[in-house]
Amino acid sequence: GENVEQHPSTLSVQEGDSAVIKCTYSDSASNYFPWYKQELGKRPQLIIDIRSNVGEKKDQRIAVTLNKTAKHFSLHITETQPEDSAVYFCAASIRPTNAGKSTFGDGTTLTVKP
């Protein structure tokens, strides 16, 4: 089955700096890669996603890049703010043929210091 590895497990940055979280996946058939943000005591919420036919996607201060050949994808957060502090999860799945099955990384705890 699919295996998703996420690094680093913890990340601390100064406010205004950039943060990068990386994930690698094992199943070359995976084609959908979402990122979820989970604030303390809250539920995970989707912040951005990318499909395998796209190399990069941006949404204001966040971006995701995908390298299909190397089987890795990354979350980039620029101009970090204290409210970006949370746990971030990457995931991989095969859509639509196996749409229900999702494999998540172990999470990265991001701390943004004011």
Add this chain to the structure above:
Amino acid sequence: EAQVTQNPRYLITVTGKKLTVTCSQNMNHEYMSWYRQDPGLGLRQIYYSMNVEVTDKGDVPEGYKVSRKEKRNFPLILESPSPNQTSLYFCASSLSSYQETQYFGPGTRLLVL
């Protein structure tokens, strides 16, 4: 309001006492899933359902059962809970195989003594 709800939110039980955690969504979503979240282990999928009466195992199905008799409900059943099932459980739903965004419920924190 579009939402995924879970009940109960907190539960303390004893080993071997059967329990059910309910999950309901009002968005007419086809897909529903159950995850458990443990420190350092991320979100691990227990079971998922593609539609009514269609379910499949995720990565950690042992000790759990599910059913999908109605589109909106996807209960998680622990027939004989054990302490290693102490965890935070999330239910999630998504519209279809092409509308992949998963919407998570608020979570159920379970302690098995």
